[in-house]
Each structure stands twice: as structure tokens, then as C-alpha cells.
Amino acid sequence: MLRILIKKYPAPRPVLKSLIIAVLSGLFIALFLLYFEPFNLHLNTDGNKVFHMSFFGCITTFVLLVFLYVFPLLLPNLFSDKNWKLGYQMILNMLILIVIATFNSIYSNYMNSIPFGWDSYWLILSRTCVLGFLPIAFITFFDYYQKVQSNLKLANNILKNKKEFLEDSKEAAHQLSTDLKNETFSFSEHDFNYAIADGNYTDVCSLDENTLKKVTYRVTLSSFETQLKESSSLKRCHRSHLVNLKKVKDISGNAQGLKLELINQSEIIPVSRKYIPIVKQFFL
Numbered sequence: 001m002l003r004i005l006i007k008k009y010p011a012p013r014p015v016l017k018s019l020i021i022a023v024l025s026g027l028f029i030a031l032f033l034l035y036f037e038p039f040n041l042h043l044n045t046d047g048n049k050v051f052h053m054s055f056f057g058c059i060t061t062f063v064l065l066v067f068l069y070v071f072p073l074l075l076p077n078l079f080s081d082k083n084w085k086l087g088y089q090m091i092l093n094m095l096i097l098i099v100i101a102t103f104n105s106i107y108s109n110y111m112n113s114i115p116f117g118w119d120s121y122w123l124i125l126s127r128t129c130v131l132g133f134l135p136i137a138f139i140t141f142f143d144y145y146q147k148v149q150s151n152l153k154l155a156n157n158i159l160k161n162k163k164e165f166l167e168d169s170k171e172a173a174h175q176l177s178t179d180l181k182n183e184t185f186s187f188s189e190h191d192f193n194y195a196i197a198d199g200n201y202t203d204v205c206s207l208d209e210n211t212l213k214k215v216t217y218r219v220t221l222s223s224f225e226t227q228l229k230e231s232s233s234l235k236r237c238h239r240s241h242l243v244n245l246k247k248v249k250d251i252s253g254n255a256q257g258l259k260l261e262l263i264n265q266s267e268i269i270p271v272s273r274k275y276i277p278i279v280k281q282f283f284l
Contacts, residue, residue, distance in 0.1 A: 030057025151253025
């Protein structure tokens with residue numbers, strides 16, 4: 001059980017999907033409370049059951065927006081696929097439930113016109129966890145399993161059917177500009193392996209007399225990518241990586257996407273969900 005918690009898992013991202021999840025989850029909570037009326041919540045609504053149950057749904061939406069959209073937007077290094085694991089996601093889910101339970105308890109006390117008390121808080125917390133933790137844990141583990149199986153299947157399909165590329169020592173040379181005035185650098189596409197972003201800098205890894213060397217340039221990876229848009233094989237595969245797809249030796253998958261193993265190097269290059277179609281199109 002503990003081993004699966006350290007497996008890679010997609011980190012929450014400030015994207016439209018996160019907004020949709022937050023809104024739909026709040027709507028589900030409101031409708032669930034209205035229809036099933038659990039824990040006799042409807043008995044103290046003073047005829048405003050729809051409003052009060054909807055407000056509980058709004059609490060869920062607000063908390064999810066903060067944890068799934070605002071925090072990843074403000075703390076991108078923390079919510080990064082590079083470090084995010086299934087265990088972190090489970091901890092985040094638990095924190096979300098605790099915060100939702102806290103706000104629910106405060107609003108429930110207001111609705112019943114009674115002061116905040118620890119007894120009522122623990123009651124609301126236990127109810128929220130009972131209703132939320134097990135279903136969310138099941139969904140998270142199931143989602144992990146589905147993503148792993150899907151990406152492994154895709155990786156095997158690419159390996160089975162991918163086109164073969166002949167090595168050509170006369171492949172195009174590229175000359176790129178950096179962010180420093182009048183500074184340029186060049187490399188052969190044949191020797192280029194990958195590039196990795198480091199803030200406003202980019203580390204370029206390429207072969208020099210059969211030795212893999214890394215050189216850092218003052219240029220963002222986005223600018224690096226733009227200047228290579230005419231290349232058919234040098235492609236962005238991750239927000240922090242650009243790779244020479246002709247150098248790929250092996251492909252595997254995990255819950256976050258694909259993983260590329262290149263010729264003559266040990267470092268594994270990640271392919272995020274966004275860039276999987278580019279890799280798939282190149283090889284198939």
C-alpha cells in the first residue's frame with residue numbers, strides 16, 4: 001500500500017478542468033443534500049432549505065477552487081508534476097475535506113443560531129469525512145490505475161508501430177539567438193539530445209565528440225522552441241523539456257504521461273499529457 005503512495009501522479013493545475021470539477025462538485029453536494037436530506041439538516045432551515053443546502057454546495061466549490069486552481073496558480077513549484085505523488089494527492093484530498101468540514105460546521109452553527117463548539121465541529125468533521133473520504137480515495141486510486149494502464153498501452157503501441165529513422169550526420173544545423181544582445185549559438189540536429197528549462201535559462205544537452213555535454217544559455221525554453229519551429233524532430237514534450245525525437249530508444253508510461261529513454265544517456269525525459277499527441281503523431 002505504501003509503495004503505491006510514492007508513485008507519480010498528475011499534480012493539480014490551474015486549468016479549465018479544475019474549475020469544472022469545483023463547480024460540478026458543489027452542484028452535486030447541493031443536490032445530494034436537497035434530495036437525500038442526510039443527518040436531518042433540513043429540520044433547521046426555516047423554510048429556506050434550497051438556499052441553505054445550496055450554500056453548503058457553494059462552500060465545497062469555493063474550497064475546491066482555492067486548492068485546485070488558486071494554490072497551483074500561486075505555487076507552481078509545489079504543485080509540479082516533477083515532485084507530485086499519489087500520496088500527496090491523498091493528503092491534499094484530506095486537507096480539502098477538513099477545510100470543507102470546518103466551513104460547514106461554522107455555517108451549520110449559524111443556521112441553527114448556536115455558538116461554535118468543538119462537539120458540533122467533530123460531528124460535522126466526521127460526517128464530511130464519512131461522506132467524502134472513501135469515495136474520493138476510491139476515485140483517486142481508480143484514476144491512477146486508469147492513467148497508468150492507458151499510458152502503458154499507448155507506449156507499447158508506439159513502440160510496436162513506430163517508424164524507423166536513419167541516422168544522418170549531415171542533418172540541419174540550427175543557429176539560435178539568446179536573450180543577451182547579439183549573442184547566438186548553434187548546434188547540429190544530429191548531435192542534439194534534449195533541452196531543459198531552468199527559469200529564464202535553458203540547458204542544452206548534446207553530443208560533443210561522442211560525449212554528452214550540457215551548456216546553459218540565457219534563453220527561455222519557449223523562445224528556444226519558437227526558433228526551432230521548422231524542425232520536424234526537435235519537439236516540446238513537457239513544459240520544462242524539449243527533445244530530439246529521433247534519439248528515442250525506448251518509451252514507457254506512468255500516471256503523468258509518457259517517459260522517453262534516449263540513446264547514449266541515462267536521464268529519462270518526461271512527456272506530459274498536453275504533448276502526448278505530438279509524440280504520437282511523430283512516431284506513428
